[in-house]
Amino acid sequence: MATCIEGIDIILSWHSHDRIDKPIRQNNTWIVQSGASASFLGRIDISFENGKITHIRHQLIPLYANEYEEDPEFSRLIREIKQPYETLLREDIGKLKTPLHCMFLNETPMDRLITDAYLYAIDADIALSHGWRYGAPILPGVITVEDLYQIIPTNPELFTLELEGRFILEAFETNLEQVFSPDPFQQKGGYVLRTSGVIMAYKSYHPKGRRIEHFLVENKPLIQDAIYRIVSAGKQILGQYQSVKKHLGIHAHDAIRHFFQAQQTFEIHDTPRIFSI
16 A cells, blocks of 8 residues: 555554564655554554654554553443353353454464354354454463354354355355455455365465465365355355355354353364464
């Protein structure tokens, strides 16, 4: 954007949740970004000369909760809002042995929990989820209902969809183009589709539509004209097939709770399923 539009002094970048220590300068525009999940306060000091910016300094100030006193009035408001839901939010639903987060490019523990839970709840070949970046990491230990709102706060409804293998490959190739396109204006989101049931190897530097090298479904090579059943949730996933999705009346939180009821604990110890080569 800074290469295309003149007259922008500073861009406070966003969405990718990156920590930029040293400001980036593109043409006459300075670009900064200050992380995510209220981890930092971003401070910018600007130097001027003759009405023009000559230098900026961007500082990431860590926000450690134990170093700051709570604002009494704000804390009271939060308690009042949460009070009717406290019993529900504190309910234990299972235990974690793997820390949950969603900050890797290809796959993450938090998204693996989501898609594994979808596959456990619904008889399907593939489970899909967006590369969501909701919420702060969750450490091993007891997981509660309140944590579900960190993991996936929108609690979307699950759906199933039957597609030929060729269209599944097309959907993944489209997603890879949205992540790795050399044209930044063709990039969307930023992360590879999260999935259970699929093993995929790709080359990010290959041209559009030709990045996938290997694609397995349930440990078997995908068959172009075979029909596969997909389970997912939310309007964004495979939105072009909105009219033929079968909605199930089950929401993401229901699936995850059911998964924990059966498994009791969640731990990842297998090899990666999605990787670049």
